Amino acid sequence: MKSPGWLPGILVAGVAAAVAFGVHLLLPAVPMLTAAVGLGMIAGQIPAAQRILDRLLKPGIALAARRLLRIGIVLLGLKLSLVDIAGLGWETILVIVLVVGFTFAATLLLGRLLRLPGTQPILIAAGFSICGASAVGAMAAVTRSKDEDTATPIALVTLCGTLAIFVLPVLRFPLGLSDADFGLWVGLSVHDVGQVVATAQIAGPVALAAAVVVKLTRVLTLAPMVAIVGLVERRADARNAALGAGHPDYIERPAAKRPPIVPLFIVGFLAAVLVRTVVPLPEVALGVADTAQTVLLAMALFALGTNIRFRTLARTGWRALIVGLTSWALIASLSLVAVWLLR
Template sequence: MGGLGGLAGLAVAGAAALVAFGLHLLLPAVPLLTAAVGLGMVAGQIPACQRLLDGVLKPGIAIAARRLLRIGIVLLGLKLSLVDIAGLGWQTIVLIVLIVAITFVATLFFGRLMRLPGTQPILIAAGFSICGASAIGAMSAVTRSKDEDTATPIALVTLCGTLAIFILPVLRIPLGLSVEDFGVWVGLSVHDVGQVVATAQIAGPVALAAAVVVKLTRVLTLAPMVAIVGLVERRADARNDALGAGHPDYVERPAARRPPIVPLFIVGFIAAVLVRTVVPLPDAVLNVADIVQTALLAMALFALGTNIRFRTLARTGWRAFIVGLASWALIAGLSLGAVLLH
């Protein structure tokens, strides 16, 4: 039964990815991956769908949300060339790293200050500072997050990234930004790669090119950030084990084995970046990899979207909503300041 459920869930996720692609063709302003998350969120609210998602489809949905997401992250590395990133200049690269680090730490601190449950603070911090839902999925692996802790950050980063598509282009002219500066601002402040493309392309190819290179440089920070969190988690586990269950400071942690400092799929992501940098891959190979990566991420994000329940979110998610908006405002403000002062 589990095998049939796995196939059925994967088939539904695949069908949803095709529908999302159709919606993107009809409404090019809506990124395919955003449409996929949206479809999952809608399906998650319908009682009949909920019963299927929590029943026969659950094994396949779980595979899509975890394994396919990780394969998609590995293939995302083929979009990154260290040569293109080096072309930005060391000052810009340092600036990008600083903005990512400041936003991550500030969001994590604010999330804990607002007493968000479970691993939500660190997942929201990763999603808003690095690369949206992909970063949330990667970080959830090393923090051993529950599905309910992952659902709210996914919803928030999707909402804010979608709003950026419509809000940032309207602000370009009042802020006096050149086309290239606008692209840099978008690359620095918008979350998912698809949302960056949808936002920057409104200002033309020059803005789009600048936005994509800057954004992919942000994506590159995913590996070291995941490694740092993995190291912290392992040390926390070791301290916890040393205290023992009878100690007053002992914290009940997941029974699963300690997470690796760098998960295997992050190693694959780094390897893909190196391959793209040193091997002259044909355009046909890159195009196929891009299609496969987009399809896998669409299936994964649909699956993640189905875990979102608006009723629960309305009851418990208002604090997370405040943290998400604050994080979005912070990274947009920092990025705009950097662009204007550059």
């Protein structure tokens, strides 16, 4: 019996996730998800591997990059309880929303000013302001982004998130931050959850607990941000349809069905948050879900990483790098000011 066309790519992504876990065990400072993206980026630069990725492995890699990523985002909701969010207090919740909103808007504006191609401005804005590669993948779904537009934001959030693991702890004592303050700063400013854990754990359990709760609260903003962008996309499609292809203001858009205002996997993510809030789930079940979520996201991020081609990035990548580094500096600075104000 002939195996499904997606099977080889899925198996390779699974092996890559296992290797990424091994890298994390050997180098605890490197989060598993960061290692997975890195492995994908390395594979994507090898000519022989490129040919295999673009042919034999392509169906499975595409499945991992989209379907597995969305399932992983749904399971991510089981990490977050609305009770934990309420425990932060309204001032902290307001600060989180303001930091996310301002960073998103500023990054989007800068990306458009520098004329980044395709949907890169909005994907970079989502990745840096909300939750790294997971946000890039979620926003790519609603904006119907091409793989080449997704690759650069993934590379940038991986680069800056990895730098944060080493840069932020060095600044902790010169800035006079307590363990709790440092955890709040990390949770507000670092991108992926794994990178937050790797950065905050250096300062101990108090910092780690604060960072994780604040970070997961940032993750919750993914749902309304995706909904807003989905609504904008639908209105743009309707406006284009009304103008017609012959109109001078008509904009060529991807030929696909209209994007949902809230994608199904975002609904699943919110449902998972509600389940975690109202249902007393056993620790064993939460542990299994956490492991599954990490493995699925590692496979998905490896797949996304294979789409990154440094040769292509070299042609226009400097503009995207400026946007990414500026956004990283902006969210770190705003978050630090917020920490001082919340003392």
